[in-house]
Amino acid sequence: MFRSVKQNFEGMLYIFPSFLLFAIFVFYPMVRTGYLSVHMTDFQGNPTNFVGLEHFRYLLEDVNFQQSVKATLLFVLYTVPPTIIIALSLALLANEKVKGIQLFRTLFSSTLGMSVAASSVIWMFMYNPAIGVINRIITALGGEERQWLLNPDTALIAVAVATVWMNIGFAFLILLGGLQNIDSSLYENAKIAGVSYMYQLRRITIPLLSPTLFFVTTVSLIHAFQTFGQIDILTKGGPMNATTVIVYSIYREAFINYNFGFASAQAVVLFFIVLLVTIVQFAVVERKVHYQ
Amino acid sequence: MKKLSLLFSLLFLLVGCSSEKTEQASAQPSSEGKTQKGKTEVVFWHAMEGDLGKVLNEIVHDFNASQSTIEVKPVFQGTYEEALTKFNAVAGTKDAPTIMQTFEVGTKYMIDSGKIEPVQTFIDQDHYDVSQWEKNIVNYYTVNGTIYSMPFNSSTPVLIYNKDAFKKAGLDPEKPPMTYSELKEAARKLTKNGNYGFSILNYGWFFEQMLAVQGGLYVNEENGRKGEATKAVFNSEEGLRVFKLIQDMYKEGMFYNVGQNWDDMRAAFQSGKIAMYLDSSAGVRTIVDSAPFEVGVSYLPIPDGVERQGVIIGGASLWMIKDADEAQKKAAWEFMKYLTTPEVQAKWHVKTGYFAINPAAYDLPLVKEQWKKYPQLKVTVNQLKETKATPATQGALISVFPQSRQRVVSAMESLYQGVDPKEALDRAVAETNRELEMARKR
Numbered sequence: 001m002f003r004s005v006k007q008n009f010e011g012m013l014y015i016f017p018s019f020l021l022f023a024i025f026v027f028y029p030m031v032r033t034g035y036l037s038v039h040m041t042d043f044q045g046n047p048t049n050f051v052g053l054e055h056f057r058y059l060l061e062d063v064n065f066q067q068s069v070k071a072t073l074l075f076v077l078y079t080v081p082p083t084i085i086i087a088l089s090l091a092l093l094a095n096e097k098v099k100g101i102q103l104f105r106t107l108f109s110s111t112l113g114m115s116v117a118a119s120s121v122i123w124m125f126m127y128n129p130a131i132g133v134i135n136r137i138i139t140a141l142g143g144e145e146r147q148w149l150l151n152p153d154t155a156l157i158a159v160a161v162a163t164v165w166m167n168i169g170f171a172f173l174i175l176l177g178g179l180q181n182i183d184s185s186l187y188e189n190a191k192i193a194g195v196s197y198m199y200q201l202r203r204i205t206i207p208l209l210s211p212t213l214f215f216v217t218t219v220s221l222i223h224a225f226q227t228f229g230q231i232d233i234l235t236k237g238g239p240m241n242a243t244t245v246i247v248y249s250i251y252r253e254a255f256i257n258y259n260f261g262f263a264s265a266q267a268v269v270l271f272f273i274v275l276l277v278t279i280v281q282f283a284v285v286e287r288k289v290h291y292q
Numbered sequence: 293m294k295k296l297s298l299l300f301s302l303l304f305l306l307v308g309c310s311s312e313k314t315e316q317a318s319a320q321p322s323s324e325g326k327t328q329k330g331k332t333e334v335v336f337w338h339a340m341e342g343d344l345g346k347v348l349n350e351i352v353h354d355f356n357a358s359q360s361t362i363e364v365k366p367v368f369q370g371t372y373e374e375a376l377t378k379f380n381a382v383a384g385t386k387d388a389p390t391i392m393q394t395f396e397v398g399t400k401y402m403i404d405s406g407k408i409e410p411v412q413t414f415i416d417q418d419h420y421d422v423s424q425w426e427k428n429i430v431n432y433y434t435v436n437g438t439i440y441s442m443p444f445n446s447s448t449p450v451l452i453y454n455k456d457a458f459k460k461a462g463l464d465p466e467k468p469p470m471t472y473s474e475l476k477e478a479a480r481k482l483t484k485n486g487n488y489g490f491s492i493l494n495y496g497w498f499f500e501q502m503l504a505v506q507g508g509l510y511v512n513e514e515n516g517r518k519g520e521a522t523k524a525v526f527n528s529e530e531g532l533r534v535f536k537l538i539q540d541m542y543k544e545g546m547f548y549n550v551g552q553n554w555d556d557m558r559a560a561f562q563s564g565k566i567a568m569y570l571d572s573s574a575g576v577r578t579i580v581d582s583a584p585f586e587v588g589v590s591y592l593p594i595p596d597g598v599e600r601q602g603v604i605i606g607g608a609s610l611w612m613i614k615d616a617d618e619a620q621k622k623a624a625w626e627f628m629k630y631l632t633t634p635e636v637q638a639k640w641h642v643k644t645g646y647f648a649i650n651p652a653a654y655d656l657p658l659v660k661e662q663w664k665k666y667p668q669l670k671v672t673v674n675q676l677k678e679t680k681a682t683p684a685t686q687g688a689l690i691s692v693f694p695q696s697r698q699r700v701v702s703a704m705e706s707l708y709q710g711v712d713p714k715e716a717l718d719r720a721v722a723e724t725n726r727e728l729e730m731a732r733k734r
Contacts, residue, residue: 040730044381051733131559150549238705256695257694
């Protein structure tokens with residue numbers, strides 16, 4: 001009896017430092033956000049009076065917020081599947097044992113080393129209607145010049161393309177690690193059995209890679225929901241709020257308009273959206289994951 | 293259960309990783325606000341970047357060298373919006389600056405914040421003569437008879453045009469368009485070979501100005517000058533004229549959408565992509581110097597048959613922070629007085645294009661000489677001098693200006709998508725009203 005209490009205490013002691021950090025940087029802000037979401041605040045973010053669910057009620061009928069929910073979902077759709085597919089293809093290529101493959105592995109994962117800000121600025125110049133390389137190529141091929149980031153129809157896609165490029169490095173690296181963990185004897189067996197590459201991919205690689213794929217998908221999803229930097233730099237949420245994803249809307253309400261209460265309400269909504277998506281992920285998708 | 297805990301830890305990990313903006317606490321005064329040499333230290337937060345920042349630093353340097361008891365430390369804090377956000381975070385703590393530069397639409401916000409000391413206090417204590425300041429500028433920063441902040445960098449919008457392009461299009465480069473119909477006619481001729489006649493940045497300030505020049509109000513209660521504004525009124529006939537102008541010109545293909553970025557707009561002008569555009573007078577000097585062609589500057593165009601009312605003062609003013617200690621505030625006031633001397637104002641005006649707060653500066657040889665070289669600078673001054681002091685040209689006073697501007701920008705952007713001007717304006721007004729209502733509830 002005494003022993004187990006002591007053991008418990010010891011365990012708690014080990015967990016305490018990380019618990020403390022979480023408490024300060026995660027639990028407290030979370031609780032505070034929930035608290036602020038039912039209050040009006042002054043310019044410094046101190047709650048002034050209790051308004052209950054009024055912020056949420058307004059959110060439901062606010063066309064701008066509906067627009068930003070739509071933009072967020074579209075953005076996730078435009079970024080996550082392409083990132084995973086491209087990164088998986090690159091990882092499969094880079095997993096081949098050929099000479100000089102290290103170079104390609106480095107190249108493919110290199111976007112991981114670029115900050116969002118730096119990459120965004122590069123893309124901003126590429127998209128520039130007057131001097132950007134993208135329009136130059138298009139006009140050289142006889143196409144028509146376009147204002148990629150100023151047209152509500154193309155702005156979100158343009159930001160998504162840049163984001164896919166930025167995220168490929170991370171997804172690639174994790175997937176490659178997963179590929180290299182697959183027991184090579186399985187492939188040797190497959191070779192002896194003489195099966196086709198596609199069959200081998202479907203029956204060996206993908207199932208054994210599924211835990212890694214699942215991880216990458218979950219992380220990419222959450223990441224996509226929280227995208228901020230490239231939007232702030234490339235479009236500032238414009239044109240006509242076409243690229244105002246929820247996180248950007250939160251930022252704008254809190255740090256430009258100083259409506260901390262209203263911003264917190266949006267943050268709470270975002271939290272539940274991400275939570276829901278993650279639960280669905282675990283409930284539905286994880287069943288298909290094959291753990292060794 | 294295990295899965296659930298994994299889920300949560302994953303979530304927290306990601307939330308915890310998402311980056312937060314870190315505040316840079318640079319150049320803090322040491323304890324008691326004294327430097328090691330026993331000078332009183334005044335921390336001055338500003339938002340002047342590029343060439344403007346260089347000139348400002350020169351002026352501060354001159355001030356520090358001119359006396360031995362005060363040391364002013366200028367700290368660049370990003371754009372006006374960013375600087376205000378940072379100020380908001382440190383206001384009331386010892387990390388707050390002594391002097392804070394805030395843009396004109398932040399005036400109501402600063403007053404409401406309760407963190408500032410009106411400069412009127414020092415004007416009264418010192419029996420300082422404010423009649424030497426430009427009346428139109430002081431007007432903006434006077435609320436209920438109190439001068440709250442020290443006007444510093446004031447600018448107004450102007451029409452900037454490419455004289456060479458005018459010549460090539462068969463237009464008289466000395467006769468820039470003054471009315472909407474002249475503007476359209478000129479733009480029509482200037483639009484060719486993939487270049488466009490005219491552009492306006494998608495920025496609320498320009499809309500506010502084009503409204504005021506016709507005498508249109510932005511919000512009720514005489515633009516919020518008579519009492520707390522409760523309703524936006526810019527969806528008036530005057531506002532509609534502006535929106536119609538933009539849409540008509542865009543539909544006809546002579547208006548180029550430059551987006552929201554000032555640099556993109558100026559780059560488009562310099563590369564010849566647009567022949568005319570609206571800019572702040574503070575950009576005049578840089579544009580004249582860097583454009584590879586002759587640049588003309590003119591008044592803001594007005595609709596046909598409307599009497600010109602003038603422009604609203606834009607730019608920024610300097611605020612004294614209440615929590616600084618007495619010695620620092622006194623020192624800051626000394627610095628502010630130095631800034632308004634004709635000599636400093638003359639230098640500031642000719643090097644940037646901002647107005648001289650002190651009109652005596654215009655009589656100094658430095659200004660006269662530079663006006664010969666840059667006659668464009670004089671246009672901006674005249675436009676301000678001809679402005680009539682009405683509630684419209686005094687500018688609106690509301691605390692939710694940033695929000696309202698975002699709504700106006702969205703409305704401007706929707707014009708390019710073919711949304712009806714009236715509909716776009718009405719929506720921006722409704723949304724501004726909602727912001728005003730929310731602000732009243734706090």
